Amino acid sequence: MGQQVLNGIFLGSIYALFAVGYTLVFGVLDILNLAHQAVFMLAAFVALALVADAHLPLWVALPAAVLAGGLIGIVLERIAFRPLRGRSDSNISGLISSLAMATVFEAIALEIFGPDTSRFPQGTFPDRVVRLGGATASLLQLCIVGISVLLMALLTLLLGRTRLGRQIRAVAESPRAARILGVNVDRAIAFAFFLSSALGGAAGVLFGLAFNSISPDVGRGVELKGLAVIILGGMGSVPGAVMAGFALGLVEVFTVARLGSSFRDVVSFAVLFLVLIARPRGLFGRAAAREA
Amino acid sequence: MSVARRWSLPLLLLLVAAACKKEEAQPVAASPAGGGAVIGAALSLTGPAAVYGAQQRAGIQAAVEEVNARGGAKLSVIVEDDASTKEQGITVFQKFINRDKVSAIIGPTLSNTASAADPLAQAAPVLAISNTAATGITDIGNYIWRDSLMEAQVIPGAFKKAQEKLHFKTAGVLYGNDDVFTKAGYDVMQKALQDLGVKVLGTQTFAKPDRDYNAQLTELTAAKPDVLVVSALADNAAAIVSQARQRGWTGPILGGNGFNSPAFIKNAGAAAEGVMVGTSWNSSSQEPANQKFLANLKKAGVNPDQFSAQAYTGVLILAEAIQQSGGKTGRADIEAGLGKVKDLDTPLGKFSFTPSRDAQHEPSVQQVKDGKFQIVQ
Numbered sequence: 001m002g003q004q005v006l007n008g009i010f011l012g013s014i015y016a017l018f019a020v021g022y023t024l025v026f027g028v029l030d031i032l033n034l035a036h037q038a039v040f041m042l043a044a045f046v047a048l049a050l051v052a053d054a055h056l057p058l059w060v061a062l063p064a065a066v067l068a069g070g071l072i073g074i075v076l077e078r079i080a081f082r083p084l085r086g087r088s089d090s091n092i093s094g095l096i097s098s099l100a101m102a103t104v105f106e107a108i109a110l111e112i113f114g115p116d117t118s119r120f121p122q123g124t125f126p127d128r129v130v131r132l133g134g135a136t137a138s139l140l141q142l143c144i145v146g147i148s149v150l151l152m153a154l155l156t157l158l159l160g161r162t163r164l165g166r167q168i169r170a171v172a173e174s175p176r177a178a179r180i181l182g183v184n185v186d187r188a189i190a191f192a193f194f195l196s197s198a199l200g201g202a203a204g205v206l207f208g209l210a211f212n213s214i215s216p217d218v219g220r221g222v223e224l225k226g227l228a229v230i231i232l233g234g235m236g237s238v239p240g241a242v243m244a245g246f247a248l249g250l251v252e253v254f255t256v257a258r259l260g261s262s263f264r265d266v267v268s269f270a271v272l273f274l275v276l277i278a279r280p281r282g283l284f285g286r287a288a289a290r291e292a
Numbered sequence: 293m294s295v296a297r298r299w300s301l302p303l304l305l306l307l308v309a310a311a312c313k314k315e316e317a318q319p320v321a322a323s324p325a326g327g328g329a330v331i332g333a334a335l336s337l338t339g340p341a342a343v344y345g346a347q348q349r350a351g352i353q354a355a356v357e358e359v360n361a362r363g364g365a366k367l368s369v370i371v372e373d374d375a376s377t378k379e380q381g382i383t384v385f386q387k388f389i390n391r392d393k394v395s396a397i398i399g400p401t402l403s404n405t406a407s408a409a410d411p412l413a414q415a416a417p418v419l420a421i422s423n424t425a426a427t428g429i430t431d432i433g434n435y436i437w438r439d440s441l442m443e444a445q446v447i448p449g450a451f452k453k454a455q456e457k458l459h460f461k462t463a464g465v466l467y468g469n470d471d472v473f474t475k476a477g478y479d480v481m482q483k484a485l486q487d488l489g490v491k492v493l494g495t496q497t498f499a500k501p502d503r504d505y506n507a508q509l510t511e512l513t514a515a516k517p518d519v520l521v522v523s524a525l526a527d528n529a530a531a532i533v534s535q536a537r538q539r540g541w542t543g544p545i546l547g548g549n550g551f552n553s554p555a556f557i558k559n560a561g562a563a564a565e566g567v568m569v570g571t572s573w574n575s576s577s578q579e580p581a582n583q584k585f586l587a588n589l590k591k592a593g594v595n596p597d598q599f600s601a602q603a604y605t606g607v608l609i610l611a612e613a614i615q616q617s618g619g620k621t622g623r624a625d626i627e628a629g630l631g632k633v634k635d636l637d638t639p640l641g642k643f644s645f646t647p648s649r650d651a652q653h654e655p656s657v658q659q660v661k662d663g664k665f666q667i668v669q
Contacts, residue, residue, distance in 0.1 A: 003514070007506040115338040117527050122561045129540055138538050211503040213531050213559075221501050256507040261497040262469060 003135040004253050010141045012249020013148035014207050018222055019229035019241040020152055021199035027236030028172045028192045031094040035076055036200050036226065037219030038105035043069035043201025044208035044218065045113055052121050062205055069201015070194040076101055077193035082186070102219075109216040117213045125209060144206045151202055152242055155195065159238065168192050172236070224265075225252075228272045233282055240284030247271075328366030329614055329621035331356075331607070332388030334399035334409065339376025340500055341401045343526050343555035344599045348401060348423060351600030354588040355607030365614040365621075367607065374400045374409070381405035385412045385420075394418065395621045398606045401599075403429060403473040410436050418623050419630070421606045423599065424473065430649045437630055437649040439609055439640075440602045441572040443473075443480040443549055446655045450570025451484045451546065453657045453668060458544050458568075460519040462491045464512035466505070466532065467523035469497040477523035477548035485521065493517045500528065505535050513541050523548040530559035537563040544568065552598040557660055564660045568668070573598040573640055574656040576667045585639035597665075605638040612636050 018040060025033045047065035050056045056064070080097040084090045128139040159165035167188040170178040179185050207222065208214040229248050233240025248268055255267040275283060333352050336345035349371055356367050370392055374381040381400045388394045389412060396419040400406050403424035413420035414433035422429050422438040430436050454460075463485055468474035485492055493515035496508035512520065513536070522532055522545060529551050536545065547569040550556075557564045574582070575596075585604055589596040613629030614621055630649075635642045641653040658665040 003510045004507060007510055010506070011504055115342050116555075117530075117559065119530075119559055127538070129538075136540055140538075207503075211531060212534055213503055213527070218503070221503070253507040256496075256498075257511045260469075261499050261502065261508065264499070264502075 002133055004257055005250065006132070006135045006137055006141075008250030008253035009246060010137070010145055010210070010249070011253060012246035013145045014203055014210065014245075015222070015225050015229055015249050016242045016245025017148040017151060017199055017206070018203040019226045019233070019245050020155060020238055021196035021203070022226045023230040023233065023236055023238060023241040024155075024192055024196045024199075026230065027238070028168060028189060029081065029094070030236075031081065031091055031098070032227075033076070033081075033098045033193075033196070034095060034223070035080065035098040035101040035105060036196070037223035038102040038109075039069050039072050039076065039197045040200045040204035040207070040222060041109060041214070041216060041219040042072055042105055042204070043197075044204035044214045045109055045118070046201075047205040048113075048118055048120060048208060048214055051124055052118075058124055058209075062202075065205045066198050066202045069204065070198035072105075072201070073193040073195075073197020074190055076197065077190050081189075081193075106216045113214075113216065115216065117215045119212050119214070120209060140209060144210055147202070147206060151199060152238075155199065156238060158195070164188070164191060225268070228268060231282055232272055232275055234284035235282065237282070237284040240282055244283060328368060329395040329610070329626070330392065331367060331369045331610060332384075332392055332394035332397045332399075333369050333371045333603075334374045334381060334384045334388065334397060334401075334405075335371060335603075336376040336401035336405070337371075337373040340525060340527050341376040343553050345373070345376075345401045347553070347594070347597050347600040348399070348603035350589060350592055350594040351596070351603035351605075352398060352607055354585070354592055354600075355604040355611075358584070358588060359607060359611040365611050365619060367611060369398075369607075370394065374402075374405050376402060376405070378405050378408035381409040382412060385409040389413065389416045389418050395623055396421065396610055396626050398603065398610075399423060402471075403476065404471055407432075407472055416623075417627075419627050421609065423602045423606060428476070434649070435627060437645065439606045439643070439651045441651050441653070441655055443477045445651075446549065446570035446572055447477070447480045448484040448487065449655055450568070450657045451481070451488060454519075454544075454546055454568050455488050455490070457668070458519065460490060460517075460544070462493050462515075462517045463519050463521050463546075464493055464515060464517040465495045465521045465523075466508055466512060467495075467497060468500055468525070468528060470499045471525065474523045474525060474548070474550065477550070481521055481523055481546075481548065490519075498524075498528065498532075500525070502528070503531060505532050506539065509536050509539050509541070513539060517543075519543060520545045522546070523550070525550040526553040526556040527559070530556050530564070533560045533567060534563040549598075552658075552665075554595050554597050554665075557663055557665070561663075564663070566660060568657065568659045569665075570655055571598050571658050571665075572651070572653070572655050573601040574654075574667055575658070575665060577639075577641065579637065579639075579641065581637040582639040582641075601639040605640050605643060608638050609633055609636060609643065 022036050043065045046068045047061045050061035080101045084093045125140045129136050167183045171188045175185050229244045230241050233244035255263050335348045356369050359367050372384040374384050398421050406422050406424045406429050410432045414435045417435040419435050423440050430438050467478035494512050545567045551569040552571050612633050613626045616632040617625040617629035634644050644652045646652050657668040659668050
């Protein structure tokens, strides 16, 4: 029981980290960035290349890959979203162009890394098991939960307390009003993409480390989960995404353990469905939906 | 969400197909003069089964070269990627049957794909030699033959030998329930365990795209079984074994046919040590046919496994069938010739077909030691 809760928190922390970035862009632009999962995957590959080919230690490779994820996010925004901005149908066309970018990113990864599952070399992270009461966790799992929570706290702080965070929130509220108040809207959006993709990239690296398998299609399963998480948490709500991420991780683990893996997604999406019937705006309703 | 999935998969497949174009559709050997046989090979060069497909391609190419070098029946082969999916497998079969007009087909790589594509071969009819191991494939019809042993022919013996060595009485079972082959493997394992009097303390499932097996492994190991039994393809198998060891599981692990790949050991690393698995190919056999196979694959720079050995054997069998039918390469001639293949010397040992067109030869058991599969005597 305790062990499964731990497994759920562990899985949930990765979902939450992935979904936080996902929901941030949605909060700012009202656009689903379907390339988020591809950034997740590419960052994992970048970390892998740095560790396996450039023989850098993980504590260098992880921040570098996160930075790379952020930069990919800026490129993504520049190519897939900015040209469409201001068009009347930019929500749908943005969705489609991000889907196209996801496909392009996956194709790039296929070309460079091949279709096989790649893995971090043995000993990338010390193999140590930690006992917590009756349950065991690897040091890696604890670090992953720790890093996820730290990054999510940093994001909350950045959005709430800094000038840039305020600008992003202002753009989320109303780009036009923000522009009138002197906010550089394009820059704020680009920065939101940087943050979003950096967090998505961090989730990718942690996922790759945790389950030790990275392939060009690794992001697809997580993308669906991420979508469920941000809907559950209330589209655009960062705290909602965090809570929903952990909730989904726990629900999934217990479903698999008690009902079998065939019900993994059934139960997750049934919960989503029920929550939407009871609270159409997600758990962290309307007020939070505008928070950014 | 479903929109994204529905679109991204076909788009990706298109791209994959485009990326593979240059290696696809290229006859490995130029079409031999004087009307040799053209073989179509439908192999998983991409997708989850790519680790097997690459091996099979190497095996087929080496065998074609060998057969052509020794004179007699001349062969050429067209390799196409079935992308580890049913849909692509059907497309490839249609191309082989209608456009390339091949004499026979080898493949596809996965039982799952075979269950969808082989009916096309039966309807054509064109001979298909399957390298897959799930039961039921050859029931599709009299043009479907198989040169790989079924799980039911390998696992009971393997488990018996394992029990003699490890003396286990209880087991926890984990299997993939969304794949014909891993599910069929599970059915056989369950029966084998029952016959050996082993008590199953828990059974858990997973799906092919899953990466996290902690929930299942936690449940299974909590019951403290003597042994973990896993039916999975190599990619999943490596991750499962790694995560089980990470969870602190130090007991033995018995695998199904999906484990029979150097890719499994490479990916699972140290976690693979001690894993035991039944195999239809005895890699350390000193028989001349096996030694020749090893030398041929070494020349091609490939570290062979059971799957390259079976694919290689598939070509040898076809060459023998053509020989038996007096050098004729019509689809029906080869089918008739196959019935006469008996005790053929192959890397797998003395090879014959059962009356139900399944493979018949001696299986072995192997265990991972020092990062390599070694035959358990």
